[in-house]
Amino acid sequence: MKVVIACDHGGFELKEIVKKHLIASGHFVNDIGTYNIESVDYPDYGKKAAEMVAKGEVEKGIVICGTGIGISLAANKVSGIRCALCTNEYMAKMSRLHNDANMLSLGNRVIGTGIALEIVDVFLNTEFEGGRHANRVNKIMEIEK
Numbered sequence: 001m002k003v004v005i006a007c008d009h010g011g012f013e014l015k016e017i018v019k020k021h022l023i024a025s026g027h028f029v030n031d032i033g034t035y036n037i038e039s040v041d042y043p044d045y046g047k048k049a050a051e052m053v054a055k056g057e058v059e060k061g062i063v064i065c066g067t068g069i070g071i072s073l074a075a076n077k078v079s080g081i082r083c084a085l086c087t088n089e090y091m092a093k094m095s096r097l098h099n100d101a102n103m104l105s106l107g108n109r110v111i112g113t114g115i116a117l118e119i120v121d122v123f124l125n126t127e128f129e130g131g132r133h134a135n136r137v138n139k140i141m142e143i144e145k
């Protein structure tokens with residue numbers, strides 16, 4: 001799967017680990033930065049990754065900051081984006097099954113590496129359930145109009 005990954009300085013360490021994991025799992029990763037721990041503004045990275053997902057340049061996006069909050073808020077401002085901040089596998093699973101999330105947000109200062117990689121795997125390997133949930137997701141997207 002084609003995946004864009006982005007982070008700020010607070011998420012850099014985990015972004016590198018997630019990137020290696022994705023490549024080892026056979027995914028095509030577009031890493032749009034940041035590339036070190038120098039302070040940057042998370043909205044710039046959340047927006048850029050979200051725009052790539054919204055345009056269909058990649059199938060999914062993964063964004064990481066210290067808490068996962070700021071960068072998910074920024075990503076969700078881009079039309080067509082449903083970015084889910086997940087702290088456990090259950091949230092990751094439900095974000096796909098029920099919400100058809102197209103982006104995942106992680107907090108490097110909130111969760112450990114092991115949980116983070118399990119969340120990533122569940123997120124990328126779970127399909128949207130559709131059915132009654134499709135109507136609800138459509139209602140979310142209508143709010144953008």
Ligand code: RB5
Nearest residue numbers: 010065066067069070071
């Ligand atoms: C940066 O210090 C921090 O505010 C950022 O990574 C993120 O946690 C914001 O939501």
